[in-house]
Amino acid sequence: MAKLLVKLQRYFRRKPVRFFTLLALYLAAGSLVFLHSGFAGEPTVAGNQRGPGASEGPGLPYLGVMQLSRGFKAAATMPEVGRRHGPWFKSTSKEPAERGKAGDYGSTRSRALRGRSGREKEEDRARYIGCYVDNTRRRTLRGVSFFDYKKMTVFRCQDNCAERGYLYAGLEFGAECYCGHKVQASNASESECNMECKGERSNTCGGVNRLSIYRLELAQESARRYGSAIFRGCFRRPDNISIALPVSQLMLNMSVDKCVDFCTEKEYPLSALAGTACHCGFPTTLFTLHEREDEQLCAQKCTGEEFESCGTAEYLLVYQTQVQDNRCMDRRFLPTRAKQLVALASFPGAGNTWARHLIELATGFYTGSYYFDGSLYNKGFKGERDHWRSGRTICIKTHESGQKEIESFDSAILLIRNPYKALMAEFNRKYGGHIGFAAHAHWKGKEWPEFVANYAPWWATHTLDWLRYGKKVLVVHFEDLKRDLFVQLQRMVGLLGIAACEDRLLCVEGQKDGNFKRSGLRKLEYDPYTPEMRKTISGYIKTVDTALKLRNLSGVPDDYYPR
Numbered sequence: 001m002a003k004l005l006v007k008l009q010r011y012f013r014r015k016p017v018r019f020f021t022l023l024a025l026y027l028a029a030g031s032l033v034f035l036h037s038g039f040a041g042e043p044t045v046a047g048n049q050r051g052p053g054a055s056e057g058p059g060l061p062y063l064g065v066m067q068l069s070r071g072f073k074a075a076a077t078m079p080e081v082g083r084r085h086g087p088w089f090k091s092t093s094k095e096p097a098e099r100g101k102a103g104d105y106g107s108t109r110s111r112a113l114r115g116r117s118g119r120e121k122e123e124d125r126a127r128y129i130g131c132y133v134d135n136t137r138r139r140t141l142r143g144v145s146f147f148d149y150k151k152m153t154v155f156r157c158q159d160n161c162a163e164r165g166y167l168y169a170g171l172e173f174g175a176e177c178y179c180g181h182k183v184q185a186s187n188a189s190e191s192e193c194n195m196e197c198k199g200e201r202s203n204t205c206g207g208v209n210r211l212s213i214y215r216l217e218l219a220q221e222s223a224r225r226y227g228s229a230i231f232r233g234c235f236r237r238p239d240n241i242s243i244a245l246p247v248s249q250l251m252l253n254m255s256v257d258k259c260v261d262f263c264t265e266k267e268y269p270l271s272a273l274a275g276t277a278c279h280c281g282f283p284t285t286l287f288t289l290h291e292r293e294d295e296q297l298c299a300q301k302c303t304g305e306e307f308e309s310c311g312t313a314e315y316l317l318v319y320q321t322q323v324q325d326n327r328c329m330d331r332r333f334l335p336t337r338a339k340q341l342v343a344l345a346s347f348p349g350a351g352n353t354w355a356r357h358l359i360e361l362a363t364g365f366y367t368g369s370y371y372f373d374g375s376l377y378n379k380g381f382k383g384e385r386d387h388w389r390s391g392r393t394i395c396i397k398t399h400e401s402g403q404k405e406i407e408s409f410d411s412a413i414l415l416i417r418n419p420y421k422a423l424m425a426e427f428n429r430k431y432g433g434h435i436g437f438a439a440h441a442h443w444k445g446k447e448w449p450e451f452v453a454n455y456a457p458w459w460a461t462h463t464l465d466w467l468r469y470g471k472k473v474l475v476v477h478f479e480d481l482k483r484d485l486f487v488q489l490q491r492m493v494g495l496l497g498i499a500a501c502e503d504r505l506l507c508v509e510g511q512k513d514g515n516f517k518r519s520g521l522r523k524l525e526y527d528p529y530t531p532e533m534r535k536t537i538s539g540y541i542k543t544v545d546t547a548l549k550l551r552n553l554s555g556v557p558d559d560y561y562p563r
Contacts, residue, residue, distance in 0.1 A: 125155075125158060125162070125216070125217055126158050126162075126169065126214035126215060126216050126217060127214060127215045127217070127559060128212070128213075128214050129168075129183075129213050129214065129215050130187050130190070130213060131187065131188045131189065131190050131192055131193035131206070131207070131210055131211070131212055131213075132170070132183060132185045132186070132187055132188055132210070132211045132213050133185045133186055133187075133188050133209065133210065133211075134170075134172055134178075134185065134206075134209050134210060134211045135185070135209070136209070138184075139178060139180075140170065140178070140180070140183060140184055140185035140211055140213075141166075141168055141169075141170045141178040141179055141180030141182075141183065141184075141211065141213070142180050142182075142184070142294055142295065142296050144160075144161075144166075144178075144179050145176065145177060145178045145179065146160065146176075146177050147175055147176050147177070148175055148177075148198065148199070149174075149175040149198055150175075150198055150199070151198065151199040152171070152174065152175040152176070152177065152197055152198045152199045152205060153197050153199040153200045153203065154171060154197060154200070154203050154205065154212075154214075156177070156199065157169050157170075157171050157177035157205075158214055158216060160177060160179070161177070161179035161216060162216045166179035166180055166216065167180070167182075167215060167216055168180050168182075168183055168213055168214065168215055168216065169213070169214045169216055170206065170211035170212065170213040170214070171197065171204075171205035171206045171211065171212045172205070172206035172207070172209070172210065172211050172212075173195060173205070173206060173207070173208060174195040174196055174197055174198050174205045174206070175197075175198045175205065176205075176206070178211065180295075182294065183213060184294075185211075188210050192207050192210045193206050193207045193210050193211075193212045194207050195207045195208070217482075229256075229260045229271065229319040229320060229321050229322070230319065230320040231318075231319055231320075232270075232289055232318040232319060232320050233289070233292040233293075233295070233317075233318060234292065234293045234294065234295045234297055234298035234311070234315055234316070234317055234318075235272075235287075235289060235291065235292060235293055235315070235316050235318055236291070236293055236314065236315060236316075237274065237313065237314050237315065237316055238286050238287045239286075240286060241279065243286060244281060244284060244286035244287040245270070245272055245279035245280060245281035245287065246280075246281055247263070247266050247268060247279070247280040247281065248277055248278065248279045248280070249262055249277070249278045250276060250277055250278075251276055251277070251278050251304075252276055252303060253303055253304035254273065254275070254276050254278065254302050254303050254304050254305075254310050255302050255304040255305040255308060255310070256273065256302065256305070256308050256310070256317075256319065257305075258278070258304065259271050259272075259273050259278035259310075259319075260319055260321055262278050262280065263278070263280035263321050263323070264321045264322060264323055266280050267323050268280035268281055268282065268321065268323060269282060269283075269320055269321055269323045269324070269325040269510060270282060270283060270287075270318060270319075270320060270321070271318070271319045271320075271321050272311070272316040272317070272318045272319075273302075273309075273310040273311040273316060273317045273318075273319075274310075274311050274312065274313055274315075274316050275300060275310060275311060275312050275313050276303060276310075277313070279316070282325060282327065282503075282506075282507070283325075283503075283506040283507070283509065283510060284503050284506060285502050285503065285506070288506060289318065289506075289509070290486070293315060295309075297312070297314075297315040298311040298312065298315045298316070298317045300312050320510060324511070325507045325510050325511060327503060327504060327507040328361040328362065328364075328504045328507035328508050328511060329361070329511070330364055331360050331361075331364055331365065331366055331380075331382070332364065332365060332366065333365065333366055333382075333383070333386075333392040333393065334365055334391070334392050334393065334394065337390075337391035337392070338391040338392075338393075338394075339391075340410035340411060341388075341389065341391075341396060341408065341409045341410050342394070342395040342396065342409065342410065342411050342412065342413070342495070342496060343395065343396055343397075343398050343406075343409040343411070343412035343413070343470075344356060344359070344367065344395045344396065344397045344398070344412070344413050344415065345398050345399070345400070345406075345409075345412050345413070345414050345415065345462075345466055345470075346397075346399065346414070346415035346416070346417070346462075347399065347416075347417070347419075347422055347426075347458065347459050347462045347463070348399050348422070348426040348429070348455075349417065349421075349422040349423060349424070349425035349426030349427075349429065350415050350416065350417035350422045350425075350478055351415060351417055351478045351481070352397050352399070352415060353376065353381075353397075355413070355415055355476075355481070355492075356381065356395075356397055357512075358481075358485070358489055358492075358508055358512060359394065359395060359489075359492060359493070359496070360381075360394075361504075361507070361508045361511060362489050362492075362493050362498075362500065362504060362505055362508050363394050363493060363496060363498045364504075365393065365394040365498075366381070366382050366383035366386075366392070366393050366394065367381065367383050367393050367394055367395050367396070367397060368383040368384070368386050368388050368390065368392070368393030368395070368396040368397070369381070369383065369384050369388060369396060369397045369398075370388045370396055370397065370398040370399075370400060371397075372384055372385065394496055394498070395413065395496060396409070399462075401458070401461060401462045401465040401466065402465060402469075403465070403468075403469045406465060406466055406469040406470055407469055407471070409470070409471070410471055410472070411470075411471060411472035411473070411474075411495060412466060412470050412471075412472070412473050412474070413473075413474050413476055413492050413495060414463065414466045414467075414470070414473050414474065414475050414476065415476050415477075415478060415481075416463055416475060416476070416477050416478065416544075416556070417477070417478035417479070418478070418479065418557070418559065418560045419456065419459045419460075419537050419540065419541065419560070420529065420537065420560075422459060422478075423451070423452060423455055423456065423459070423537075424528070426455065427442070427443075427447075427448065427451050430451070431447070443528050448528055449530075449533075452529075452533050452537075456533070456536060456537050456540060457540065459537075459540060460540035460541075460543055460544055463544050463547065463548075464543070464544065464547055467547055467548070467551060472495075474491065474492065474495045475548065475553055476488055476491065476492060477556070477557055479557050479559065480557070485508070485509055485512060486505055486506070486509060489505055489508065490505065493505075538561065541556055541560050541561060544556060545560075
C-alpha cells in the first residue's frame with residue numbers, strides 16, 4: 001500500500017495539472033450532491049407552538065402553521081414524502097415543481113349510487129341532484145336519448161351525455177338514458193326512484209316516469225364535438241345579427257360540415273347555422289353564448305343532411321371552429337415595475353396553473369411564480385423565469401403558507417378547491433406529472449395513506465393562514481370559477497387593478513382549457529378515501545367553513561361535504 005502511495009505521489013509531482021483537475025472535479029461533485037440533498041423535501045410542517053386560533057373553529061385539532069421550507073432545514077415532525085427544489089432548480093418531467101392545473105380542473109370519476117347509502121356518495125365526474133318527475137309527452141330532459149334493456153349503467157349514461165356536451169344525464173325505468181341542458185320538472189320523492197340499472201344491479205336508474213338526474217362536470221368543458229368543431233349549443237338569434245355575426249352565406253344544401261368549413265376558411269371561431277343561412281363571427285357582448293336555449297328549438301333538419309339539425313331563422317345552432325380567437329392571446333410583461341406584489345395563492349392541486357392561464361389571457365400580462373418550473377416555461381408561462389419580486393408580472397403563483405411568507409405580499413387571490421379533489425389532483429401530479437395519472441400501485445400502496453395524512457391538514461391550515469395574515473384577500477372557489485368563469489374572472493381581474501374588457505373575457509371563455517388538462521378517459525374504479533380519512537377531512541372542511549363565515553364570506557360550497 002505504501003509503495004502505491006509513493007508511486008501516485010511521484011506521478012502527480014511530474015504532472016501537477018492532472019492532480020488539480022481531479023481535485024476540482026471531486027469538490028464540484030461533492031458540492032452538487034450537498035446542494036441537491038439540502039433542497040430535497042416536500043412542503044413541511046414548521047413546528048411552532050401556537051394552538052388553533054379562534055378563527056379555526058372547534059373542529060380542527062392542533063395543526064401549527066404549514067410552511068414551505070426554502071433552505072436546508074427539514075421538519076422533524078413529519079416524514080419526508082418527496083422532493084422540493086429551490087426556485088433556481090429546473091424540475092424534471094417526473095417531478096415538476098408546479099402543482100398542475102389541468103388536472104386541477106379535469107378529474108373524472110363518476111358519482112354512482114349504491115342503493116340508498118350510495119346516493120350519499122360524491123365523485124368527480126358527476127353530481128347526483130335528485131329524483132325528478134318525467135312526462136312522456138313533455139320530457140324533463142329534452143336532448144338526445146337512448147335505451148339499453150340489458151346493459152344500461154349510470155356511468156354509460158353519464159359518459160354518452162358528457163361526450164355530446166350536455167349538462168345533465170338522467171336515467172329512467174332501469175334502462176333509459178336522457179340528456180339535456182335544463183331540468184324542466186319538479187322533484188319527486190327519492191323512494192320513487194327505485195329501479196335497479198339493467199347493467200349493474202347495485203345502482204339505481206330511476207323508476208316508472210321518474211328520472212335519477214346527475215349534473216355532469218365534463219359537459220361544462222364544451223366536450224361535445226362535431227368532427228373538428230365543438231358544439232356550443234342552441235341560442236336565440238341576436239338583435240343585430242349583421243353586426244354580431246358579420247359574415248354570412250346562403251347555403252341551399254346546408255349541413256354542419258359546410259357551415260363549419262366556410263367559417264373556418266373565413267377565419268372565424270364561431271359557426272352559426274340558421275336553417276339555410278350560415279353566419280360566422282366572434283363571441284361579443286352582442287352574442288355572448290351565455291343564455292343557452294332548449295335544443296329542441298333548433299331541431300330543424302338540414303337540407304343537405306337529413307340526420308343533422310341546422311337551426312332555424314330565430315334559433316341558431318352554434319359550433320366553435322378550430323380557428324383560434326386571437327383577441328386575447330397577446331401577452332407581455334408589465335411596462336413599468338408593479339408597486340404591489342399580488343399573490344395567486346392556493347393549496348397544491350387547487351387549479352393554480354389554470355387560474356394563471358385565465359389571468360394571462362384576460363389581462364394580457366404574464367404571471368410570475370415563487371418557484372421555477374421549466375415545463376411551465378416551455379408551455380408559454382414566460383414569467384416563470386423572473387424572480388418573484390421582479391415586479392414585471394401581474395401576480396405571483398405560490399403554495400406558501402406561514403406568516404412571514406404571506407406578509408411578503410400586499411394582496412392575494414386565494415383559490416380554494418374541494419379537498420377531496422385537490423388531494424387526488426396533487427397525488428396524480430406527484431406520481432404522474434402535470435397531465436398524467438398515478439399508477440394503481442400508488443393508490444393501493446402505502447403512498448396514498450401517507451400522502452393524505454401529511455397533506456390533508458395542510459389544506460386547512462393553508463387557507464386559515466392566508467385568512468389570518470393576508471393583507472387584502474379575495475377568496476375564489478375553484479368550483480365557482482368553473483361554473484361561472486366570466487363573473488369570477490371579472491372579480492379576479494378587478495383585484496389586479498386591470499379594467500376588464502368584456503370582449504376579451506368572452507374570448508377567454510373560448511380558450512379556457514390551456515395545455516394542462518388531464519384527459520377525462522381514465523377513471524379510478526373505486527373510492528380511495530377510507531371512512532377514517534373522510535371523517536378527518538370533514539373536520540377540516542368544517543373548520544375552514546367557520547373561518548370563512550367569521551370574516552363575513554360565503555362558506556365552502558355544499559359539495560365539499562361527502563354525501
